[in-house]
Amino acid sequence: MYCVIVGGGTIAQSLATALRMNKHRVCIIERDPEIANSIVRDLNSVVINGDGTDLQSLIDAEIESADVLVSLTNRDQDNLVACQLASQRFGVPRTIARVSNPRNTELFERLGGVSVALSTSSVVSRLIEEKLSLEDVITLLTFEERGVAIVQTEIGDDSPARGKLIMDLDLPEECVVIAIVRGQDIVFPRGNTAVRVQDKVLALTTKENRAALQEVF
DSSP: OEEEEEOOSHHHHHHHHHHHHTTOEEEEEESOHHHHHHHHHHHOOEEEESOTTSHHHHHHTTGGGOSEEEEOOSOHHHHHHHHHIIIIITOOSOEEEEESSTTHHHHHHHHSSOSEEEEHHHHHHHHHHHHTTTOSEEEEEEETTTTEEEEEEEOOTTOTTTTOBGGGSOOOSSEEEEEEEETTEEEOOOTTOBOOTTOEEEEEEEGGGHHHHHHHO
16 A cells, blocks of 8 residues: 655654554655654655645655545645545545544535544544443544544553564554553554553554454453
8 A cells, every 4th residue: 555644743653654564655745844854864754845735746756656645734724635636636545634623524524535534632532432331442433434443452461462562463464553652652653662561552453353453452
């Protein structure tokens, strides 16, 4: 899979790292040259120093070959435009937009060009609701039309994953560990990141693989 990410912030870098760990191709478009250079240095990723709402920057990122575009800037209007250009101009089959203002979520999906609009507040709300079910694996957000979900599971004292490195976990094929919540910190996992007791592990997987993921953790 080839993924183009617009915006080079912390979330984008974590996503890029997780995707590359699972052998996917990634290109990041970042307008700030200092941030772009730091990503190249720290992540050794392909980075376009440009604007994700600019046609030439998208072309430079080989957007026509992308399977998905994820726009994660802190400007809702930029995320919408980037997704619309990718979908409507270049035929990218899957576009995901970060939404800072939850009121824009429904608008984004109604305007077209955005497959999924992600609002932080809606994810937190879903987390609170799902915790009431007391399931071992909590679904944070489901991309219902594709059957894909972001799930969270907490590592207990008896977890078979405790102390293991991410690279050594027998994860289902369609599963990517995207973040670890460790106390007050967020850990952006790499292959040599060890899983600890009381870690809250966030993973992207298919709904069918939730049970298999639960067995791993």
